[in-house]
Amino acid sequence: MWLWRCLQSGDHLICSQDVFGSTRVMLNxxxxxxxxxxxxxxxTDLDAWQQAVQPNTKMLFCxxxxxxxxxxxxxxxLSAISKQAGALFVVDNCFCTPILQxxxxxxxxxVVHSATKYLDGQGRCLGGAVVGSNELMDKLVGFxxxxxxxxxxxxxxxxxxxxxxxxxxxxxxxxxxAELANWLNAHPKVGKVFYAGLEDHPGxxxxxxxxTDFGGVVSFTVEGGREQAWSVLDSTKVxxxxxxxxxxxxxxxxxxxxxxxxxxxxxxxxxGITDNLIRVAVGLExxxxxxxxxxxxxxxx
Ligand SMILES: Cc1ncc(COP(=O)(O)O)c(C=O)c1O
Numbered sequence: 001m002w003l004w005r006c007l008q009s010g011d012h013l014i015c016s017q018d019v020f021g022s023t024r025v026m027l028n029x030x031x032x033x034x035x036x037x038x039x040x041x042x043x044t045d046l047d048a049w050q051q052a053v054q055p056n057t058k059m060l061f062c063x064x065x066x067x068x069x070x071x072x073x074x075x076x077x078l079s080a081i082s083k084q085a086g087a088l089f090v091v092d093n094c095f096c097t098p099i100l101q102x103x104x105x106x107x108x109x110x111v112v113h114s115a116t117k118y119l120d121g122q123g124r125c126l127g128g129a130v131v132g133s134n135e136l137m138d139k140l141v142g143f144x145x146x147x148x149x150x151x152x153x154x155x156x157x158x159x160x161x162x163x164x165x166x167x168x169x170x171x172x173x174x175x176x177x178a179e180l181a182n183w184l185n186a187h188p189k190v191g192k193v194f195y196a197g198l199e200d201h202p203g204x205x206x207x208x209x210x211x212t213d214f215g216g217v218v219s220f221t222v223e224g225g226r227e228q229a230w231s232v233l234d235s236t237k238v239x240x241x242x243x244x245x246x247x248x249x250x251x252x253x254x255x256x257x258x259x260x261x262x263x264x265x266x267x268x269x270x271x272g273i274t275d276n277l278i279r280v281a282v283g284l285e286x287x288x289x290x291x292x293x294x295x296x297x298x299x300x301x
Contacts, residue, residue: 001143001144001147001149002110002112002130002140002143002144003026003031003059004031004034004143004147005139005140005143005144006058006059006088006090006110006139006140007031007034007036007058007059008034008035008036009034009035009036010035010036010056011035011036011037011056011057011058011059012036012037012038012039012054012056012057012058013027013031013036013037013038013039013057013058013059013060013061014038014039014040014041014049014052014053014057014059014060014061014087015027015038015039015040015041015060015061015062016040016041016042016043016061016062016063016066016071016073017040017041017042017043017267017270017271018042018043018063018066018067018068018069018071018271018272018273019061019062019063019066019067019092019271020063020067020092020094020259021255021259021260021261021262021263022259022262023061023063023092024040024260024263024267025262025263028267037054037056039052040267040270043062043063043064043066043071043072043073044071044072044073044074044202044203046074046077046078046081049078049081050081053081053084053085053087057085057086057087058086058087058088059082059087059088059089059090060078060081060082060085060087060088060089060090061090061091061092062078062090062091062092063091063092063094063095064091064092064093064095064096064101064103064210065095065096065196065203065207065214065215065217066095067094067095067217067259067279068194068217068219068253068255068259068260068273068277068279069194069219069271069272069273070095070194070195070196070201070203070217070218070219071202071203072196072201072202072203072206072207072210073091074206075091075103075106075107075108075210076106076107078107079106079107079108080107082107082109083107088109088110088136089107089108089109089110090108090109090110090111090112091103091108091110091111091112092111092112092113093111093112093113094112094113094114094117094118094245094246095215095216095217096170096211096215097113097118097119097166097170098111099166099167099170099171099212100170100174100211100212100213100214100215101210101211101212104131104132106210109132109133109136110130110131110132110136111130111131111132112128112129112130112131113128113129113130113131114127114128115127115128115129115159115162116128116244116246117244117245117246117247118166118169118170118173118216118245118246119159119162119163119166119246120158120159120162120246121162121165121166121169121246121247121248122162122247122248123244123247123249124158124162125155125158125159126155127151127155127156127159128149169248169284170213170215170216171213172284173215173216173282173283173284174197174213174214174215174216176216176282176283176284176285176287176290177195177197177214177215177216177217177218177282178195178197178214179287180218180280180282180287180290180291180294181193181195181197181198181218182198183291184218184220184294185198187298189222189223189298189299189301190220190221190222190223190298191220191221191222191223191276192220192221193218193219193220194218194219194220195214195217195218195219196211196214196215197213197214216245216246216281216282216283217245217279217280217281217282218279218280218282219255219277219278219279219280220277220278220280221274221276221277221278222276222278222298222301223276223301224276224301225275225276226254226256226257226275226276228276228301229254229275229276229277229278230254231297231300231301232278232294232297232298232300232301233252233253233254233278233297234297235293235296235297235300236252236293236294236296236297237293237296238250238285238289238290238292238293239251239252239280239290239293239294240252241253243258243259244281245279245281246281247281247283248283248284249283249284249285250280250281250282250283250285250290250293251280251281251283252278252279252280252281253278253279253281254277254278254279255273255277255278255279256268256273256274256275256277259279260273280294
């Protein structure tokens with residue numbers, strides 16, 4: 001909704017390739033219908049962002065860490081490019097929440113969240129949050145009042161209860177995810193592990209600078225293809241098979257056929273989402289239970 005308020009026909013938006021599937025579907029299928037042009041660039045390729053800037057560029061949009069590949073954006077550098085272009089810099093901060101990362105401090109103009117994820121943290125309510133300067137938010141409020149995406153008072157209260165435990169939940173999610181990422185990294189049936197907390201992750205140093213911890217989402221590839229990936233998903237008993245993330249319960253998803261299933265093969269390939277990729281949003285259970293749940297499927301490969 002906020003996109004409709006910030007952009008108009010004739011504007012140009014630059015978006016990172018690796019973003020939540022529905023973000024891409026919304027940009028490709030809907031925003032473009034209103035005469036907004038969209039260019040996708042690799043999140044970490046600053047030259048590509050710079051080169052994509054056009055005289056009518058009005059917005060740069062990214063997620064960091066990205067969903068599902070956990071790439072890390074250089075927020076200060078992207079903010080500089082957007083300022084030079086006279087464009088708004090918008091960051092989806094779902095994976096980190098304000099506890100782990102404060103993009104406004106690194107130069108973002110607007111930060112967006114699906115509150116349905118960590119902000120609630122227990123899969124109870126659907127909601128979202130848009131954060132920015134009073135001046136920008138005043139512009140949005142008028143549009144939102146007219147368009148109507150209002151939260152019910154009860155849901156707002158539930159979200160506020162979620163915020164009370166957000167700090168300790170994010171710390172615990174991060175600790176469990178780091179342990180799982182290291183364990184997966186050493187597993188013979190696992191190919192690559194995507195988690196910025198791992199020292200060999202290309203965005204590790206940047207994440208250390210921008211974030212206070214690495215968050216709860218770990219993606220990894222398994223030996224084989226779609227069939228092998230699904231055998232791991234289907235073998236889980238503790239972990240819930242669902243596209244949601246940010247819950248106290250660990251959730252697992254096959255991005256290529258679910259969260260990013262509506263993308264064209266080419267777009268999926270561009271984003272690095274292969275058929276053997278699995279995304280785990282690590283919850284707050286005992287980490288031994290999560291490892292054992294994944295081990296059962298990995299042992300079948
Ligand atoms: C990074 C990111 N942003 C936005 C969304 C959209 O969430 P919602 O459908 O709750 O608005 C998701 C959902 O998975 C996500 O992972």
